[in-house]
Amino acid sequence: MLLEVKNLKVAYGNIEALHGISFAIDTGEIVTLIGANGAGKTSTLLSLARLPRPEGPLVSGGDILYEGASILKTEAHTLIQNKMLALVPEGRHIFGNLTVEENLQIATYPHRRDINRAVITGEILELVYSLFPRLYERRKQRGELLSGGEQQMLAVGRALMTGSKMIMLDEPSMGLAPKLMYEMFRALKQLNFVKHLTILVVEQNAKVALDFAGRGYVLKTGEIIAAGSSAELAANPDVKKAYLGG
Numbered sequence: 001m002l003l004e005v006k007n008l009k010v011a012y013g014n015i016e017a018l019h020g021i022s023f024a025i026d027t028g029e030i031v032t033l034i035g036a037n038g039a040g041k042t043s044t045l046l047s048l049a050r051l052p053r054p055e056g057p058l059v060s061g062g063d064i065l066y067e068g069a070s071i072l073k074t075e076a077h078t079l080i081q082n083k084m085l086a087l088v089p090e091g092r093h094i095f096g097n098l099t100v101e102e103n104l105q106i107a108t109y110p111h112r113r114d115i116n117r118a119v120i121t122g123e124i125l126e127l128v129y130s131l132f133p134r135l136y137e138r139r140k141q142r143g144e145l146l147s148g149g150e151q152q153m154l155a156v157g158r159a160l161m162t163g164s165k166m167i168m169l170d171e172p173s174m175g176l177a178p179k180l181m182y183e184m185f186r187a188l189k190q191l192n193f194v195k196h197l198t199i200l201v202v203e204q205n206a207k208v209a210l211d212f213a214g215r216g217y218v219l220k221t222g223e224i225i226a227a228g229s230s231a232e233l234a235a236n237p238d239v240k241k242a243y244l245g246g
């Protein structure tokens with residue numbers, strides 16, 4: 001397994017948000033975590049990325065293994081430097097006053113000591129532009145002038161620029177018109193197919209998530225209540241009722 005989450009507990013102060021969840025992702029898989037508001041999706045991703053919000057969350061139990069070794073003591077920037085795991089956070093967090101291209105280039109900053117940085121940056125940049133032609137068209141434009149959907153693509157592009165083996169996306173469909181959303185998922189699927197990029201995607205939009213992923217887990221108030229292939233989850237009466245609109 002590339003990533004293994006074992007009985008993970010996460011708390012904000014005295015409040016436990018994840019009550020011991022376990023799941024695993026193999027190299028080259030697309031896996032989704034679905035759940036309603038407050039289920040603990042973002043808390044899970046922040047914990048895996050080793051990126052506490054300013055106010056927490058703190059891992060209070062369990063373990064996170066990457067290629068068999070615990071990353072609980074590993075810092076977020078180390079995960080990026082070693083091209084292990086990159087997060088596309090909830091909301092877009094792009095630099096509004098930088099151009100699209102500068103936003104993409106700056107994402108390789110953690111690799112600044114890599115003597116091949118320039119070559120690698122050029123190659124990945126080309127890849128990102130081929131996946132998202134819209135970003136290429138807008139490459140000289142300031143980030144803040146992009147539409148919401150284009151900003152979301154840019155946020156995904158930035159995560160790809162880190163060259164990580166695995167990326168995690170926190171509600172990437174949020175605020176995207178269907179056309180842009182499908183463009184984005186198609187690009188990610190292509191990357192998964194061609195480069196074996198491992199993807200963990202968190203969604204409230206269960207239908208979209210189950211179409212995109214091979215299998216998934218359902219998170220409810222800090223616990224995993226169902227797991228299975230996307231087809232199994234989509235056919236599960238409880239999942240249908242609660243997350244697929246009946």
Ligand SMILES: Nc1ncnc2c1ncn2[C@@H]1O[C@H](COP(=O)(O)OP(=O)(O)OP(=O)(O)O)[C@@H](O)[C@H]1O
Nearest residue numbers: 012017036037038039040041042043044053055204
């Ligand atoms: N900074 C915080 N301080 C205290 N509690 C928090 C904090 N952030 C999240 N929580 C709580 O942790 C629980 C899980 O929140 P989380 O943001 O992980 O949910 P989510 O599944 O991502 O929800 P959404 O779909 O709304 O983004 C919620 O009960 C939430 O209120």
Ligand SMILES: [Mg+2]
Nearest residue numbers: 041042043090
């Ligand atoms: Mg969230």
